[in-house]
Amino acid sequence: MTKINTIIFDLGGVLIDWNPEYLFLEVFKGDRQKMRWFFDHICTSDWNENQDAGYPLTKATEDLVKQHPKYEKEIRLFYGEWERMLGGAIQGTVDILKKLIDSKQYKVVALTNWSAETFPIAQEKFEFLEWFEGILVSGEENTRKPFEAIYKLTLKRFNIDAEKAIFIDDNLRNIEAANKLGIHGIHFTSAENLENQLKNYNIQLS
Known part of the structure; x- marks a missing residue:
């Protein structure tokens, strides 16, 4: 060898x-089903990984808010309260x-x-x-x-x-x-x- x-x-x-559930389980008041839907359809892993590759957080947030204005508050929390995802x-x-x-x-x-x-x-x-x-x-x-x-x-x-x-x-x-x-x-x-x-x-x- x-x-x-x-x-x-x-x-x-x-x-x-690191786990976004630490923040969003509280945001969705313990409703894991709603939280999972949000991660599967709004703040997805693919979306977050795009920022891992250098896309600006502010621009990514604004892009997503335009696509899903109903979830503006939750979307802005993703990076706005990002530190709360750190265990x-x-x-x-x-x-x-x-x-x-x-x-x-x-x-x-x-x-x-x-x-x-x-x-x-x-x-x-x-x-x-x-x-x-x-x-x-x-x-x-x-x-x-x-x-x-x-x-x-x-x-x-x-x-x-x-x-x-x-x-x-x-x-x-x-x-x-x-x-x-x-x-x-x-x-x-x-x-x-x-x-x-x-x-x-x-x-x-x-």
Whole structure:
């Protein structure tokens, strides 16, 4: 097996608990059915990911309000109260991150789909974001996962050999895209499973 020398972390869903339900379950007074309909038809994942690729939040909000004026209040809350969607750190994964960095055996970087406008909020909130050798933020590059360009940019910017790197992401779609470029992938489901899967690559965390 090729010796791994680089670990690439996704952030949201792996190290940071981000979930719009934290805000909108309250907005919809606990009615999950109404909330799910809103996410499926108004503030959709595709719409939010467009901002992760660099589209301005204000323009995205105004565009959507014009399309769905009935939901203006709720649409404006999405980015207006965005910080309320941030939960805490996923501590088990943060512990793994620290062990990897403390070992001094690996280059440890991050690749995240995140709006350049909201990422500074996370940087202020989560001290461990300073531990990485580098972080590539999709919104700063005007592209996002799972597009090939962002993986190639990550490899080039941080001088990474794809075959010697592991990419950890909670979205299987993003893992599969990385695999096509020769990057090993771990589909994140829990910190415990992550630790076991890292051991399969002969990465010891003790």
